[in-house]
Amino acid sequence: MSHTPGVRQARKQKTRQALLDAALQLLEGQSLSSLGLREVTRAAGIAPTAFYRHFRSVEDLGVALVGEALGSLHPMIRTTVSSTGDGEERIERAVDLIAGHVDAYPAHVRFIARERHGGVRSVREAIHGQLGLFTAEVGEALGKDAVSAGWSHEDVLMLAQLYVDLMLGTASLLLEGMAGSEAGARERVSRVAARQMRLIGIGRMHWLDQPGGGE
Amino acid sequence: MSHTPGVRQARKQKTRQALLDAALQLLEGQSLSSLGLREVTRAAGIAPTAFYRHFRSVEDLGVALVGEALGSLHPMIRTTVSSTGDGEERIERAVDLIAGHVDAYPAHVRFIARERHGGVRSVREAIHGQLGLFTAEVGEALGKDAVSAGWSHEDVLMLAQLYVDLMLGTASLLLEGMAGSEAGARERVSRVAARQMRLIGIGRMHWLDQPGGGE
DNA sequence: TGTACATCAGTGAACGCGCGTTCACTGATGTAC
DNA sequence: TGTACATCAGTGAACGCGCGTTCACTGATGTAC
Numbered sequence: 001m002s003h004t005p006g007v008r009q010a011r012k013q014k015t016r017q018a019l020l021d022a023a024l025q026l027l028e029g030q031s032l033s034s035l036g037l038r039e040v041t042r043a044a045g046i047a048p049t050a051f052y053r054h055f056r057s058v059e060d061l062g063v064a065l066v067g068e069a070l071g072s073l074h075p076m077i078r079t080t081v082s083s084t085g086d087g088e089e090r091i092e093r094a095v096d097l098i099a100g101h102v103d104a105y106p107a108h109v110r111f112i113a114r115e116r117h118g119g120v121r122s123v124r125e126a127i128h129g130q131l132g133l134f135t136a137e138v139g140e141a142l143g144k145d146a147v148s149a150g151w152s153h154e155d156v157l158m159l160a161q162l163y164v165d166l167m168l169g170t171a172s173l174l175l176e177g178m179a180g181s182e183a184g185a186r187e188r189v190s191r192v193a194a195r196q197m198r199l200i201g202i203g204r205m206h207w208l209d210q211p212g213g214g215e
Numbered sequence: 216m217s218h219t220p221g222v223r224q225a226r227k228q229k230t231r232q233a234l235l236d237a238a239l240q241l242l243e244g245q246s247l248s249s250l251g252l253r254e255v256t257r258a259a260g261i262a263p264t265a266f267y268r269h270f271r272s273v274e275d276l277g278v279a280l281v282g283e284a285l286g287s288l289h290p291m292i293r294t295t296v297s298s299t300g301d302g303e304e305r306i307e308r309a310v311d312l313i314a315g316h317v318d319a320y321p322a323h324v325r326f327i328a329r330e331r332h333g334g335v336r337s338v339r340e341a342i343h344g345q346l347g348l349f350t351a352e353v354g355e356a357l358g359k360d361a362v363s364a365g366w367s368h369e370d371v372l373m374l375a376q377l378y379v380d381l382m383l384g385t386a387s388l389l390l391e392g393m394a395g396s397e398a399g400a401r402e403r404v405s406r407v408a409a410r411q412m413r414l415i416g417i418g419r420m421h422w423l424d425q426p427g428g429g430e
Numbered sequence: 431t432g433t434a435c436a437t438c439a440g441t442g443a444a445c446g447c448g449c450g451t452t453c454a455c456t457g458a459t460g461t462a463c
Numbered sequence: 464t465g466t467a468c469a470t471c472a473g474t475g476a477a478c479g480c481g482c483g484t485t486c487a488c489t490g491a492t493g494t495a496c
Contacts, residue, residue, distance in 0.1 A: 007459065007460090008458080008460070008470090008471075011459095011472075012471090012472065015472075015473085030334040031247075031248045031249065031334035032246075033245045033246040033249040034248040034334065036448085036449065036450085037449080037450060038449065038450075039448095046472095046473070046474090047473060047474050047475070048450080048451090048475095049451080049452090049474070049475080050472065050473045050474075051450095052451085053473070054472095110332075113332040114333060114334065116332070117325075117328040117329045117331070117387060118246055118329060118333070119242075119244065119245040119246035119249065119329065155410065157407075158407045158410045161407065161411070162381075162411050162414070165380070165381075166380075169380055172332060176343075192369075192372075195370065196373055196377050198425075199373075199377070199415065199418040199419065199422060200414065200415065201418070202417070202418040202421050202422060202424075202425060203414040203415055203417040203418030203419075203421075204418075205421075206417050206418075206420075207414060209417075210413075210417060222491090222492065223438075223439075223491080223492050223493070226439075226492095227438090230439075230440085251481080251482065251483085252482080252483060252484090253482065254481095254482095261440070262440060262442070263441095263442095263483080263484090264442080264485085264486090265439065265440045265441075266483095267484085268439055268440070269439095272483095
């Protein structure tokens, strides 16, 4: 009524998304620091100059991609961490959820794994910041378990970091397994990841047994 | 006598090293997939065309860098893994060795962390291959410990992978800590890494306690 | 030791090409009355 | 509802620039005798 049916705005949003999608696809075979503006606009089907209506630079687009990629990761981590059942069941479910996420958003996973240590500072920092939030969230969930009684906040976070890194590493290995030709790569990776989680879980159970373990 | 004092060969080797060094330095601020041939030769102080006397492409140079970077890592891992003493001492020594390595070869560490998941397939594969050898070596050392009696080969490797990933992750975080401005970042990272190793060590001690733990 | 020839690391000019960015523009959408 | 004007997403020509690669070359080093 008073303003904006927003046809213009909706179209702009659509073009913006086309740029993000095109970039994400092009990034499967290269790093952000070598991705070209013209390359992206060509793949998105618009004139190079229109790029500037949406982003100041490719680097800026990269930061936007971090939000999109880790946004899709967020609910996945939430589900994983809040799942119930005994340790073994939770581990199986976690590994399945990771594998499912890699299937559903392979380009997002690749982007995060690649640019986490990549050549573009602002993107690295954006990823680092988001992963810090995830770690805090995982830590909060872990802290509520009975096993964590008597743990310092610092130790809960160190455990959370261990899990988050393991999840990311596993996701990245699953991705390579998808690309590779060898059969059973995925199963092998999942199996190893489950055992690593199990071992960490065992360490967690006995953390306070050792003198000085939890000080 | 019979052949080659090798003045020519020595000079060629020196130029080759200058190219590798220049590339490594340039890679602190970008990824391999955006590194230019002319950029490298300019930094190395030779004509662009001379590059081809040493490498077929920048990608090829990248593969050579993997050898150099992981060659420097090799003795470090050897030392870490063969050190004696009780668990706590070994952990402290391992963390100190990692920190020392990051100080001594920061560009190597950055290169491996960055290109491990980077945009150049052949370099990724070279890194993956070398890390596989390291994991096998760490696994062999771990397997000799009394704690590993009764462990399957597969489980020893899964543990070795956990340690190798933790070392690499820690090295990368220490590097960021060096670059960043906050005081005490290094100490914090080292402290967390030591605790993560301790927790994994505890998990290792009790691995065979659980029914089905080592099957 | 000296001479004549072969090798080959490094040079410098030249090429065609795609890049990021500027600019004035077009025409559909939005707004005021 | 209709009209006049403002906004602004997307266009297309033009620019200067650095890129990777080719080519014929130079001159120091290596080899044969």
